[in-house]
Amino acid sequence: MRAVVQRVKEAAVTVDGEIVGQIGPGLLVLAGVAKDDGPADVAYIANKIASLRIFPEDDRLLHRTTAEIGGSVLVVSQFTILGDCRKGRRPSFDQAAPPELAERLYEELAAALAKTGLPVATGRFRAMMEVSLVNDGPVTLLLDSKKLF
DSSP: OEEEEEEEEEEEEEETTTEEEESEEEEEEEEOOOOTOOOOHHHHHHHHHHHHHEEEEETTTEEETTTGGGEEEEEEEEEGGGOOOOOSOOBOOOOBBOOOHHHHHHHHHHHHHHTTOEEEOOOTTSSEEEEEEEEEEEEEEEETOOOOO
8 A cells, every 4th residue: 555645734535526635734634545555554554654754843844643633634545556667658557556456455554543533634546536635845745565675
């Protein structure tokens, strides 16, 4: 499982003109599920997201967690994070999970984050979404449960 984590002042997901998920200060998480992912990958990413110290406190720029600032998490499914662009001009999505597995693990990720006590909002799986955000910093981090980077 891969995640692009962005520290935001606010973020929202709109589907067909309707806001389906929205947060104030916190983290926007774009999550991609690989075909060989399972519960351990979900647990790793959820734990990492919940424990990231990427919010400022006094003169320390990266010191507090999302919970410590009273923030929320917006989780959006994005299979294109698994795109492989090393060959040719068109990304290959061979490593992306099939929709049934991806949806289940995406929902498990949102549930695992909620179990940490963080307020969690989500996008809509397999929908064409418009994601808006106000980056804070900007701070953007890449996570990979296989620890490829």
